[in-house]
Amino acid sequence: MAEVSGRWPVRQRKVVILVNQIKSLQGKFVFCNSRHVPRNDIKFAFKLAKDAIQSQINRTAESSRIKDLNETCVICMEDTDVSQIFSAKVCLHRYCFSCMKQHVEVKLREAQIPKCPHEGCKTELDIDSCENFLTPKLLELMSQRIKEAATPVTERVYCPNPRCSFLMSKTEVLEYSKKEQIDVDRLGARKCVKCNSLFCVDCRVPWHRNMSCANYKRLHPNPSLEDAKLKVLASRNMWRQCRKCNLMIELAQGCYHMTCRCGYEFCYNCEAEWKNKKATCSCPLWAEANIWYDGNREFDEEEEEEDEGVEFYNSDSDY
Amino acid sequence: MANSNLPRRIIKETQRLLSEPAPGISASPSEDNMRYFNVMILGPTQSPYEGGVFKLELFLPEEYPMAAPKVRFLTKIYHPNIDKLGRICLDILKDKWSPALQIRTVLLSIQALLSAPNPDDPLSENIAKHWKSNEAEAVETAKEWTRLYASGA
Numbered sequence: 001m002a003e004v005s006g007r008w009p010v011r012q013r014k015v016v017i018l019v020n021q022i023k024s025l026q027g028k029f030v031f032c033n034s035r036h037v038p039r040n041d042i043k044f045a046f047k048l049a050k051d052a053i054q055s056q057i058n059r060t061a062e063s064s065r066i067k068d069l070n071e072t073c074v075i076c077m078e079d080t081d082v083s084q085i086f087s088a089k090v091c092l093h094r095y096c097f098s099c100m101k102q103h104v105e106v107k108l109r110e111a112q113i114p115k116c117p118h119e120g121c122k123t124e125l126d127i128d129s130c131e132n133f134l135t136p137k138l139l140e141l142m143s144q145r146i147k148e149a150a151t152p153v154t155e156r157v158y159c160p161n162p163r164c165s166f167l168m169s170k171t172e173v174l175e176y177s178k179k180e181q182i183d184v185d186r187l188g189a190r191k192c193v194k195c196n197s198l199f200c201v202d203c204r205v206p207w208h209r210n211m212s213c214a215n216y217k218r219l220h221p222n223p224s225l226e227d228a229k230l231k232v233l234a235s236r237n238m239w240r241q242c243r244k245c246n247l248m249i250e251l252a253q254g255c256y257h258m259t260c261r262c263g264y265e266f267c268y269n270c271e272a273e274w275k276n277k278k279a280t281c282s283c284p285l286w287a288e289a290n291i292w293y294d295g296n297r298e299f300d301e302e303e304e305e306e307d308e309g310v311e312f313y314n315s316d317s318d319y
Numbered sequence: 320m321a322n323s324n325l326p327r328r329i330i331k332e333t334q335r336l337l338s339e340p341a342p343g344i345s346a347s348p349s350e351d352n353m354r355y356f357n358v359m360i361l362g363p364t365q366s367p368y369e370g371g372v373f374k375l376e377l378f379l380p381e382e383y384p385m386a387a388p389k390v391r392f393l394t395k396i397y398h399p400n401i402d403k404l405g406r407i408c409l410d411i412l413k414d415k416w417s418p419a420l421q422i423r424t425v426l427l428s429i430q431a432l433l434s435a436p437n438p439d440d441p442l443s444e445n446i447a448k449h450w451k452s453n454e455a456e457a458v459e460t461a462k463e464w465t466r467l468y469a470s471g472a
Binding site for chain 2: 074075076077078093095099102103106110112115117118119277285
């Protein structure tokens with residue numbers, strides 16, 4: 001205490017640094033008085049400090065409407081008007097709208113749920129907090145990603161109407177169909193929550209009127225024309241389909257070890273499963289041609305363990 | 320020249336790298352391309368790379384900081400997560416990249432990787448096998464390579 005108030009000179013280097021930090025903090029306040037507190041009251045002091053920080057942040061946001069206040073975004077390092085600064089819920093890390101938009105877009109395209117960019121921060125962003133800086137299209141993509149992540153693979157149903165393809169959970173589409181008075185008990189008839197078209201949840205095709213699933217399958221032994229086209233395209237381009245969730249995957253570059261979005265791991269070369277981070281086949285880990293080395297650039301390193309798969313779309317026809 | 324449109328972020332980072340270098344790390348931009356850095360990392364103490372000076376190159380792609388920097392070792396190194404072309408297996412250089420990370424954080428992570436090799440997530444299969452089957456011997460080889468290729472002479 002005597003050190004902080006400046007009555008005693010300080011010698012130890014670590015203490016000097018600490019005291020200097022305290023002094024520079026003190027300088028930022030209009031009024032500041034240091035005081036000893038018993039150990040038990042530390043929590044109370046912390047709460048006071050938190051409330052003070054919170055009120056300061058709110059005040060900054062409010063006063064920005066009156067006069068221009070700039071803040072430096074730590075991503076682009078540009079000075080930005082505080083009205084254009086995003087503050088993450090919970091963790092309160094702050095970045096400018098422009099950087100946040102780009103960051104969220106990159107992560108969404110990589111099929112990840114965007115998180116707060118701060119190093120090691122685990123805060124997942126929600127739709128509401130991104131409304132200020134995302135385009136309606138990106139917001140829709142984000143809500144789709146969040147819904148997909150929240151729906152277990154086996155619960156996912158995509159509307160078979162190719163112009164819709166809306167993602168629903170089995171429970172959701174069942175409840176909706178019941179409400180719409182579809183006879184859900186007898187057959188797999190369901191009504192799409194979005195486009196309202198009827199489809200069969202077992203065959204995953206538009207509704208087969210006056211026909212049982214068995215009859216439909218007997219009369220349509222081959223996959224639909226679109227599915228057949230996809231299969232041809234896939235085999236021509238050497239794409240692989242995840243055995244667990246049917247996602248179509250292309251190896252653009254990197255090693256043969258694939259980790260699908262659903263978590264299934266396999267060898268791209270022979271399609272054998274990887275178990276406990278180990279291959280069950282004896283294929284090489286990669287083909288040198290897929291470990292890309294772009295001579296035009298300075299260099300390019302693009303190998304590594306994890307998923308190099310580029311997703312196309314969920315053909316979704318087999319389960 | 321391409322350098323005239325250098326984003327403020329890159330300029331600021333470069334200034335700080337030069338004025339306050341991280342211990343055991345130096346990074347300076349190339350004169351003709353400000354997105355290309357010559358990097359040197361000292362082998363961490365109490366690692367098989369102690370006493371070594373490792374040269375790396377680091378390139379900031381057009382999309383930086385939305386995309387990770389591209390980094391590779393130029394000095395030969397015996398390490399399970401670094402392959403014979405010097406390419407590095409590190410999550411923050413791939414899917415765990417975040418635009419709030421910087422050149423400094425990347426280089427510090429690489430320095431930490433030298434202190435803590437991870438043979439369970441290998442880039443070099445043979446070295447990883449060696450590491451798992453006989454760690455003492457693998458460490459000896461790493462020390463030997465450090466003497467041979469990274470002595471700074």
